[in-house]
Amino acid sequence: MKANPGYYDYWPYENRPKITWPGGAKIAFWVAPNIEFYELNPPENPHRKAWPQPAPAVPGYSIRDYGNRVGHMRQMQLLDKYNIRGSISLSTALCDHHPQIIELCKERDWEFFSHGIYNTRYTYGMSEAEERDMIRDSMESIFRHTGQKCAGYLAPALSHSDHTIDLFAEVGTELFGDDAGIYTCDLFHDDQPTPIHTRSGKRFMSIPYSLEMNDTIAFVVNKIPPRQYGQILKDNFDRLYQEGEESGTVMCIPTHNYQVSCPHRLKAFEEALDYITSHEDVWVTTGREIAEYYREHFFEKAKQDIENRVLSLRGGSNHGIG
């Protein structure tokens, strides 16, 4: 085990090279619907239980199934209404189980990125080779069913190993060169994209995905009432929009069809989407587009700035920062 994962360098949120998004936008806004498949009776993982009750865990399983049966169409129609293309964090087995959902999203030119195969198969306990195979399987599934070269990764159920991010970057390169395996959603250290160290040395980024705006975290962990969630989304946007004047920021709303699409929650979510998209200078986009734009225009500047302002300082003093 490591005391620090070492994926990124300290980089102060002041005086960074200015980011300007396409069209002069101040903020890149993306919505990341998690479209997941949970198994009713998954094989056991000794490190984490899938369900609190012995199988069949009807309460947990059935509400997640609600997301696919009922919730998906509601959220998709709402995103259509505000011209938002979703960036799907996909349990890729869903391509096999529910191909209709994949087709509907494909028609809309939504992005598909990998969230593992099933959300009930955790990374914990996997050997490096096993995890590599799982990641490869998920990326190949996306390509086979959608033609997309998977750019991003959010580990299944946010379960990681010390190799997760390295493996994702490497498998992406093996499969599709620099088109795939370029960003992670698993790190929550910043409101702007940041360069990430991987062992292959590839130009790889973290794209802000936001745990705090994640509807499941908001509703289940933090137990926030629906209307308050809508208000939090607006407040989050207001501040990032304001700061985006100085240097472009990223706002993400990670959602789940079994949370935000429930009848008592949809209205507050819609109000927030309406509010956000009614502003000028908002780049409504996808995870991949942010990553690619950043990689092309700002990645090297960022590396240089980190080198100049942080790493050189560390090297130049014998007490260091890190």
Add this chain to the structure above:
Amino acid sequence: MALDKRYFEYPERSYGMDHGRYDWSMLTDRQAIQWPGDKKLAVWINVGLQLYPLDQQGVPFKVPGGMTMPYPDLRHFSLRDYGNRVGIYRFLRAFSRYGVKPTYAVNTELAHQNPYLLEAICRDDHELICHGWNMDCLHYGGQDKQQEAELVAKSVDGLRELSGEAIRGWLSPAKNQSEHTPELLAANGIDFHCDWVNDDMPYRFFTDSGDIWSMPLSTELSDQFILMNNLHSEQSYVEQILDATEMLASETTTQGGRILSLQIHPWMLGQPHRIGKLEQILAHLAERDDVWFATASDILDTFTSQLK
């Protein structure tokens, strides 16, 4: 710890569900249903009438709402009992005032112990469904099949005998089931269960003893979930129900009729500081011209009679 080889096998990774209980189907792909009188929203008020034993065994888990303190947990025992003594009579007045036709999910042991209560809830138009034996008699994966078979039979037959009513519906305590529960329900003449929260409309559920129906009783909108689990305010409870009402009603403009199902408990909303919130919701629903107050069976029968 290394993982078993099975962890990397995906035997159910194919079209549809990963089990054989029901067909995969998106709500928007289904036939539109019309409620009587061209109403848009069927409102199913489902009251949990529950007995939480003081000597709770908690097998295989402690039922939410049950005893949490060392024995004897008098605070929770008596607070739950409050609902059956006091809170329910506030409910009855409110139902009568706003023309609600309630469905009561009753623990059979409670009906057995309290004939007065059973008689009181049966005075006005209503439906009774079976809510198992008591809140500590759970149905769960790995349960002995014979033991569960006796539990289901005792609960369903008992409520039929005590009430003289047909008892077509079932709600498991804690909405938890074993791998055999659906078969046992079908074998005991149950037409529908309300445990699976994966839909907003009824759907066909397969068992080895014949098909039953799954009825959509929302957990997310239940008073216990919002107030006790999520610790939201009473005002927020009202807002959530009204927002849900609005959303479901708006969906009926492009799709068929929808169901607003409210699971409520007299030990929760029957408290003096909360009953007004229930009345506020019922008053709103009663004023709407698109609402049909109906029992679970009313809704299911209307639904099945229209299926093509």
